[in-house]
Each structure stands twice: as structure tokens, then as C-alpha cells.
Amino acid sequence: MQKIGPQNSSQEKKLQSLLTSLGYKYNLHSKKLPGKPDIVFPRRKKVIFVNGCFWHGHTCGRATLPRTNRAFWKNKIEGNIKRDKRVRRELSKLGWKSLVVWQCQLKKSKREVLTRRIEKFIHVNVS
Numbered sequence: 200m201q202k203i204g205p206q207n208s209s210q211e212k213k214l215q216s217l218l219t220s221l222g223y224k225y226n227l228h229s230k231k232l233p234g235k236p237d238i239v240f241p242r243r244k245k246v247i248f249v250n251g252c253f254w255h256g257h258t259c260g261r262a263t264l265p266r267t268n269r270a271f272w273k274n275k276i277e278g279n280i281k282r283d284k285r286v287r288r289e290l291s292k293l294g295w296k297s298l299v300v301w302q303c304q305l306k307k308s309k310r311e312v313l314t315r316r317i318e319k320f321i322h323v324n325v326s
Contacts (some may be wrong), residue, residue: 211237213305217314223321232295234286242290244320245296247282252302256280261305296320 217240218225226239229246231271236246252261256276264272287297298320 208249208251210251210300210302210305212245214238214249217310220319221314221318222307233289233293234283234298236290240321242292244323245298246290247300247317247320248299249300249305250283250302255283255299255301257301257303259301261303292322 215225215227223240226238226241228235229239229241232239232246233323234248237249240246243251246266250257252259254261254276256279262276264276283299290297298317300317303309306318
């Protein structure tokens with residue numbers, strides 16, 4: 200688990216590839232924004248976070264806690280969830296819209312649904 204870095208994960212690269220194939224231009228990991236979003240569309244004031252199911256407590260089957268040291272992992276994941284909510288609130292207060300793409304949604308079998316979801320998110324006007 201030490202090898203998993205905070206940036207340029209395989210999931211992020213899959214999403215970057217999808218966005219590029221759809222013709223979108225974007226920035227990566229803006230240090231100027233709370234939470235350093237993975238994908239940033241500055242002119243649209245929209246960001247996308249690519250979350251690993253385990254690390255961010257998704258409700259899919261990938262997010263089961265290890266059998267050993269459960270208390271540690273439970274606290275760790277709950278802390279990540281709280282931080283994620285706080286960061287999204289801060290972005291919202293600054294006028295940014297955010298979208299979370301989960302690791303399990305990047306499977307090839309779910310690509311069409313994800314593509315529609317992303318296009319809808321990007322093209323809906325900020326109110």
C-alpha cells in the first residue's frame with residue numbers, strides 16, 4: 200500500500216485518457232484549490248476527484264475493511280470521508296462544482312455510463 204501515490208494513479212490515467220479522447224482540455228492537481236483536485240476545468244470552475252473505493256469508503260465491494268487492525272482502518276477511512284466532504288464544501292463556497300468518480304466506475308463495462316455522467320457535469324451551466 201505504500202506504493203500508492205497521491206497523484207497519477209492508474210485510475211486517474213484512465214480518466215485522463217477518457218477525457219482526452221472526448222476532446223476536453225484540463226489541468227491536473229491544482230495546488231491553488233482545496234484538496235488539490237485531480238482534474239480541473241478552470242474556465243468552467245469545475246473539478247473532478249478520482250477516488251479509490253477502499254481509501255475513500257465507497258459502498259461497493261472493493262471497500263471492505265481488512266480483517267486485521269480494523270479499528271485503525273475504520274478511523275483512517277472515516278477521516279478520509281470527513282476530509283473529502285470538507286474539501287467539497289470549501290470548493291463549493293469558492294464557486295466551484297465538483298464531481299467524484301469512483302475507481303469501480305472506471306471499468307470498461309461502465310465506461311458509457313461514466314462518459315454520459317461526465318459530459319452532463321461538464322456541460323451543465325454553473326448557477
